[in-house]
Amino acid sequence: MNNSPEILVLGVGNTLYTDEGLGVRAVEQLSSSYNFSDNVTLFDGGTLGMKLMDHIVQYDKLIVVDAVLCGDEAGSIYRLVGEDLRKSLGFNNSMHQTDLVDTLIFCELVGNRPDTVVIGMEPxxxxxxxxxxxxxxxxxxxxxxxxxxxxxxxxGGKFFKK
Known part of the structure; x- marks a missing residue:
């Protein structure tokens, strides 16, 4: 029996708009450079917003990789949890239908809200x-x-250089 938490690394953003797609680009880079343990899934969430909910609820841990507006210099990297999740650009833009916090609230309503962190970068x-x-x-x-x-x-995940 596997007691390792199921981890989803979710890259979000629109790759057509320069740095807005940085989360997707980071997940692409990770996928091409590393192999991961069976409990780790990397996923290009693009601009799917609420449509990601069915996917998100299957995991114990959600690591979102995204552009984040915190007002620091471009390239600044952040680790966001709790209410700070609202700074995640990919989920609070109307193109993405809803924000990350709302998506997580809906996940909780259907029975599973994964522990969530955003690793973000100032675009x-x-x-x-x-x-x-x-x-x-x-x-x-x-x-x-x-x-x-x-x-x-x-x-609780592992990675191996390709």
Whole structure:
């Protein structure tokens, strides 16, 4: 019997708008660089918002990787829990239908609200249509991925370099 918590690493954002897609880009980088234990799932949540709820409720731990507006310099990395989750850009934009906190409340109503943390980064540009990350964010993506890997380990998951 496996007692390891089921962990979902969810990259969110719109990759068409420069740094707004940084969460998705981080999950892509993690997927291409590492293999993970069976209790860890990486998922590109894009701009699905509430449509992610059916997926989220299957997990014990939710690690969201996203652009976050906290007002610091571009490339600043944050670890958010509790009410600070509302700073997660991908879930409080009308394009994503609802915010992360509302999605988690609905998860709780249907029976499972996973323990949630957002690993976020301050974007430089999230309004210009561009498939590439800004240089300020791109140079910090490895650091953000390292923090996600640490969060996975602390939550009971394992990773192995490919």
């Amino acid at each position: 430089s540009d999230y309004q210009t249509m561009n498939l590439n990350l800004s240089s300020e964010v791109a140079c910090k993506l490895d650091s953000m991925c390292d923090i996600v890997l640490q969060e996975i380990t602390e939550s």
